[in-house]
Amino acid sequence: RSYPYKWNKIYNICIRFPGISKECKVEVKSYTYYLVKNKIKGFDVGQSADIFYGGNGCCNDYAKxxxxKYVFTIEIGSRKMYNFGFMMPKSYISKLAEEAFAEILVVSQEISKENIC
Structure with missing residues (x-):
C-alpha cells in the first residue's frame, strides 16, 4: 500500500499521511508471516514513497x-534480491509471478474475513 500524500490540498502542496494505515496492519502481518514461513527474503513492507522513491503521488495515492479503503502497490522483484532494472530475464518470470500471486492471495483472504457475516 502506498498513500503517503493527500491530493489537492492547499495549492496542491502534498501533505503526508502518517505511517502505514491501521486497516492494513493485519494484511501486512499475514503476508510477512507467509514470506518468512516460505523463506522468501529481501522484502520491504511500507509506503512505496518511502521504499522506492518519493513523489507527488500516483494513482494509488489518489485512490486512497x-x-x-484498500489500495495496494505490488512491486515485482525486490532490488535487494534482483538487480535487473526493468529488463528481467525470462527465467525469473515464473518465480516472481508466484510471489506476486501469493501476496494477492494472502491479502485477499484477510480482507474477505472482515466481510463475512
Missing amino acids: SLGI
Missing part, C-alpha cells in the same frame, strides 16, 4: 484520497 478518495476514501477507497
